[in-house]
Amino acid sequence: xxxxxxxxxxxxxxxxxxxxxxxxxxxxxxxxxxxxxxxxxxxxxxxxxxxxxxxxxxxxxxxxxxxxxxxxxxxxxxxxxxxxxxxxxxx
Numbered sequence: 001x002x003x004x005x006x007x008x009x010x011x012x013x014x015x016x017x018x019x020x021x022x023x024x025x026x027x028x029x030x031x032x033x034x035x036x037x038x039x040x041x042x043x044x045x046x047x048x049x050x051x052x053x054x055x056x057x058x059x060x061x062x063x064x065x066x067x068x069x070x071x072x073x074x075x076x077x078x079x080x081x082x083x084x085x086x087x088x089x090x091x
Contacts, residue, residue, distance in 0.1 A: 064072075
C-alpha cells in the first residue's frame with residue numbers, strides 16, 4: 001500500500017520535471033551557432049544581393065555550324081526511331 005502511494009506521488013512529479021526539461025531545452029541556443037574553433041564562423045547578417053544586371057562575358061567558342069548541327073539532329077532522330085522500334089518489339 002505504501003509503494004502504491006509513493007508511485008502515485010512520484011509520477012506527476014516526474015512528469016512535471018520532464019515537461020520543464022523539455023521547455024527549457026527549447027530555449028537553448030541553436031546548434032548551428034555552436035561551431036568548433038577550427039571552422040570558419042558563419043556571418044550573422046546576410047550578404048548583399050547578387051548583381052542581377054551584370055551579364056556574363058561573351059563566349060570565345062564558336063557556335064556549331066549549321067551542317068554539323070543538322071548531322072547531330074539526324075543522328076539523334078535515328079537513335080530515337082531505333083529505340084521506338086525496339087520498345088514496340090519488347091512489348
